[in-house]
Amino acid sequence: MRVGVVGLGMGLYLATWCRRLGMEVVAACDRDPARRAAAAVHLSSAAVFEDWRVLLEYDLDGVVLANDFDEHAPLAVAFLDRGIHVLSESAACADERQAIALLAAERRSAATYSFAENYVFHPHVQLLRKAVEAREIGRVTLVEADYLHAMSPDDVSSLIGDPNHWRGRIEPTAYCTHTLSPILALTGELPTEVTAFPVDTTDSRSAVVMVVRLSGGGLAVTRHGFLQGEPDSHWS
Ligand SMILES: NC(=O)c1ccc[n+]([C@@H]2O[C@H](COP(=O)([O-])OP(=O)(O)OC[C@H]3O[C@@H](n4cnc5c(N)ncnc54)[C@H](O)[C@@H]3O)[C@@H](O)[C@H]2O)c1
Numbered sequence: 001m002r003v004g005v006v007g008l009g010m011g012l013y014l015a016t017w018c019r020r021l022g023m024e025v026v027a028a029c030d031r032d033p034a035r036r037a038a039a040a041v042h043l044s045s046a047a048v049f050e051d052w053r054v055l056l057e058y059d060l061d062g063v064v065l066a067n068d069f070d071e072h073a074p075l076a077v078a079f080l081d082r083g084i085h086v087l088s089e090s091a092a093c094a095d096e097r098q099a100i101a102l103l104a105a106e107r108r109s110a111a112t113y114s115f116a117e118n119y120v121f122h123p124h125v126q127l128l129r130k131a132v133e134a135r136e137i138g139r140v141t142l143v144e145a146d147y148l149h150a151m152s153p154d155d156v157s158s159l160i161g162d163p164n165h166w167r168g169r170i171e172p173t174a175y176c177t178h179t180l181s182p183i184l185a186l187t188g189e190l191p192t193e194v195t196a197f198p199v200d201t202t203d204s205r206s207a208v209v210m211v212v213r214l215s216g217g218g219l220a221v222t223r224h225g226f227l228q229g230e231p232d233s234h235w236s
Helices: 010-020 033-042 071-080 094-108 121-133 153-160 176-187
Strands: 002-006 024-029 045-050 062-065 087-088 113-114 142-149 191-198 207-214 219-226
Touching: 002 010, 010 024, 010 033, 010 062, 033 045, 062 071, 071 087, 071 094, 094 113, 121 176, 142 176, 153 219, 176 207, 176 219
Parallel strands: 002 024, 002 062, 024 045, 062 087, 087 113, 142 219
Antiparallel strands: 191 207, 207 219
C-alpha cells in the first residue's frame, strides 16, 4: 500500500507506524522546512514537499491527514475525490457545513474515510467496553471520562497560548474527541444534547467540563484540558 502523509508532527510518528505495518510511505508534506528536514532523515524513501496539493497528483492508495486540527475536511474531500483512502488524525471537521460536504464526498468516492481516534483502543476503554457488551454492569446511565494534562502553567501557555497555532485558536471545547469517543464506543450511542462550561472563567481556554445527553437516555460528564493536581502528567 502506497501512503502519503500531510503534516509531519504527529504525522511523522504515524508514518513510522505505517512503515512498521508494511505500508510504503512514498510522499509527505509540511509547510514548515524544519519538519520537512526531520522527515527527510526519518522517511528517506519518501519524496517530501511543501504543498499538500502535490500529493493529489501522486500515485497513492491512501493518505494520513495529520495537519492542523481544524483544517482536515477540505483535504479529506479532495483526496476522496481522487479515489485516495483517507485516515484523518484526529478531528473530522470544524462545523456542520464541512461535515455535510465530507459525508457527501465519502458517499460518492470509491475510497474509504477513516477517523483516527486512538483513545477508543486504550486498554481501560476496551475493558469497560467488554464489560458493557457482556452486560456485566447493565445499561450505562451515568458515565464519566477525563482527558487531562497536569502541566505547569508555563508549559500550558507555551502549548496553547499562541493564537496563530491551531492549539491556541480552536475553541476550548473542540478537543473533546479523547473523552467523548470512548463513551460513544462503549455505549454505542450518540450525543443528542451538550452543555459545556470552562472550568475557570478567568482562564477559560485551559479546561472544560461537558455534560452530554446520550441517545439511550443516559448522561455523560467529561473533563478535558489542562488542570493542575492530576495524579499523572497525562490522565485518561
Ligand atoms: N490522537 C492523538 O493522541 C494525537 C496526538 C497529537 C496530535 N494529534 C492530532 O494530529 C494532528 C496534528 O497535530 P500535531 O500535534 O502534529 O500538530 P503540529 O502543529 O505540531 O503539527 C502539524 C503540522 O502540520 C503542518 N501543516 C498544517 N497544515 C498544513 C498544510 N496545509 N500543508 C502542509 N503542512 C501543513 C504544520 O506545518 C505542522 O508542522 C491534529 O489533528 C491533532 O489533533 C492526535
